[in-house]
Amino acid sequence: MATLQERLDELVPKWREERARLLKQKGQSVLGEVTVAQAFGGMRGVKGMVCDTSVVDPGKGLFIREHFLLDILDLWPEQTFCLLLTGEIPDREGEMIRAFRLEMDKRSWLPGYVYDVLRAMPPDSHPMCMLNTGILVMQRESTFRKLYDKGLRKEDYWKATLDDSLNLLAKLPVLAAAVYRLRYEKGDFIDWTPGLDYGANYANMLGLPDPFGQFAELMRLYLHFHCDHEGGNVSANTCHTVGSALSDPFYAVSAGLSGLAGPLHGLANQECLRWVLDTIELFRGAPNEEEIEAFAAKTLHDGKVIPGYGHAVLRVTDPRFIGFNRFGKKYTPDDPVFQTVDRVFNVVPKVLQRHSEERVKEGKSPIANFYPNVDAGSGALLHHYGLVEFEYYTVLFSVSRAMGMLAQLVWNRAVGTAITRPKSISMKWIAENVK
Ligand code: NMX
Numbered sequence: 001m002a003t004l005q006e007r008l009d010e011l012v013p014k015w016r017e018e019r020a021r022l023l024k025q026k027g028q029s030v031l032g033e034v035t036v037a038q039a040f041g042g043m044r045g046v047k048g049m050v051c052d053t054s055v056v057d058p059g060k061g062l063f064i065r066e067h068f069l070l071d072i073l074d075l076w077p078e079q080t081f082c083l084l085l086t087g088e089i090p091d092r093e094g095e096m097i098r099a100f101r102l103e104m105d106k107r108s109w110l111p112g113y114v115y116d117v118l119r120a121m122p123p124d125s126h127p128m129c130m131l132n133t134g135i136l137v138m139q140r141e142s143t144f145r146k147l148y149d150k151g152l153r154k155e156d157y158w159k160a161t162l163d164d165s166l167n168l169l170a171k172l173p174v175l176a177a178a179v180y181r182l183r184y185e186k187g188d189f190i191d192w193t194p195g196l197d198y199g200a201n202y203a204n205m206l207g208l209p210d211p212f213g214q215f216a217e218l219m220r221l222y223l224h225f226h227c228d229h230e231g232g233n234v235s236a237n238t239c240h241t242v243g244s245a246l247s248d249p250f251y252a253v254s255a256g257l258s259g260l261a262g263p264l265h266g267l268a269n270q271e272c273l274r275w276v277l278d279t280i281e282l283f284r285g286a287p288n289e290e291e292i293e294a295f296a297a298k299t300l301h302d303g304k305v306i307p308g309y310g311h312a313v314l315r316v317t318d319p320r321f322i323g324f325n326r327f328g329k330k331y332t333p334d335d336p337v338f339q340t341v342d343r344v345f346n347v348v349p350k351v352l353q354r355h356s357e358e359r360v361k362e363g364k365s366p367i368a369n370f371y372p373n374v375d376a377g378s379g380a381l382l383h384h385y386g387l388v389e390f391e392y393y394t395v396l397f398s399v400s401r402a403m404g405m406l407a408q409l410v411w412n413r414a415v416g417t418a419i420t421r422p423k424s425i426s427m428k429w430i431a432e433n434v435k
């Protein structure tokens with residue numbers, strides 16, 4: 001087995017041939033049609049971009065390069081990133097992963113000015129804002145930008161993008177851990193440990209006690225699960241759009257993460273734990289199902305969404321939720337927060353279904369999916385291991401999602417995807433031209 005760079009050198013010409021063949025044979029074929037409702041409705045279901053790293057099947061969930069997530073539960077993040085890029089699962093201790101870990105060791109340093117900038121931020125800054133500022137301020141390190149300015153050839157764009165990607169992947173856990181320790185006054189920063197795997201390294205740099213290595217195991221699972229969710233979700237799609245202008249990966253990933261920081265997307269994980277803890281506080285202990293039902297009904301009555309439930313694509317329980325739930329049943333079955341999440345799962349789908357029926361009677365659109373998504377259960381596990389500062393949770397999601405965004409950037413530059421520029425139309429145009 002070759003290194004990741006060597007393997008991609010072999011694969012990229014094949015992807016380019018495949019793209020050329022598809023365009024020649026099917027370039028004028030129709031993928032689907034777009035309704036006025038879809039144009040107003042966030043382009044839901046519109047097939048308008050290509051993404052090979054992963055696919056979300058509405059009836060099953062995430063497939064990373066054709067592997068169903070629950071069939072590859074035991075992958076570690078460094079294997080996940082190689083799988084996203086190459087479509088092949090490298091051996092955990094094989095040459096590709098060994099070389100990848102050495103790359104991470106070499107690149108994991110953070111420029112001193114990043115710490116200065118973080119320290120200069122207001123102490124109540126949101127951890128996502130701190131993470132994103134840290135990424136953006138490192139833009140001057142971009143290999144892509146430097147080589148582009150010197151006249152980089154188009155067929156080599158992907159190589160410079162991969163170089164930036166490896167730098168970002170190595171620096172992100174260090175930056176994210178620094179944000180945690182600074183923002184929550186946890187004491188000195190903890191260094192990256194050369195030779196330690198990616199997930200355990202991040203866990204270690206956060207500095208939470210982990211006597212049995214379970215938190216490190218959770219971090220590996222967490223980073224694996226959040227890595228990618230095809231191309232159309234807000235973070236990946238934004239990163240892709242910004243990257244399509246040949247903005248370098250620092251700009252593109254930072255833009256994608258600004259999208260992840262929204263409560264309808266990645267920030268839902270903090271909202272979820274907040275919601276669960278609110279029930280526990282209100283009912284002075286883990287609530288029973290009737291109490292959860294009443295709390296959920298009140299949330300909806302107050303015009304809010306129930307965080308962690310519903311999805312733009314999925315129509316079943318998210319396999320990522322199932323995976324976290326299995327972890328919780330194995331390691332944290334007696335934790336009242338985990339038990340509450342489990343009870344919420346028994347109750348909320350029914351509440352949402354009833355609410356959806358009422359909405360339809362009022363002439364509103366139904367709720368398309370009543371089931372939990374990735375954000376519904378992860379917080380209870382983090383909380384169990386002492387990561388109780390839930391405003392930090394989207395930072396963990398970000399470190400993982402960077403893998404998917406970067407793999408997609410490399411892939412798009414390798415096959416030469418064009419700058420994003422869909423056509424918009426005005427309401428007047430619709431009124432006058434659409435039957
Ligand atoms: N609670 C209350 N109402 C909901 C929920 C929910 N969990 N899910 C959907 N709805 C409403 C939605 O707000 C919309 O109402 P309106 O027309 O008045 O604006 C209506 O149902 C139809 O929406 P859908 O077609 O079911 O969902 P859509 O594809 O537009 O949005 C989400 C998908 C995920 C944004 C939506 O389900 C939601 O807001 N869920 C809660 C937030 C959440 O968990 N987000 C995390 C998603 C995963 N991630 O990490 O990104």
Ligand code: MLT
Pocket residue numbers: 228229232233234265312313373374
């Ligand atoms: C994601 O992981 O990006 C979310 O589940 C949202 C999505 O796929 O739209």
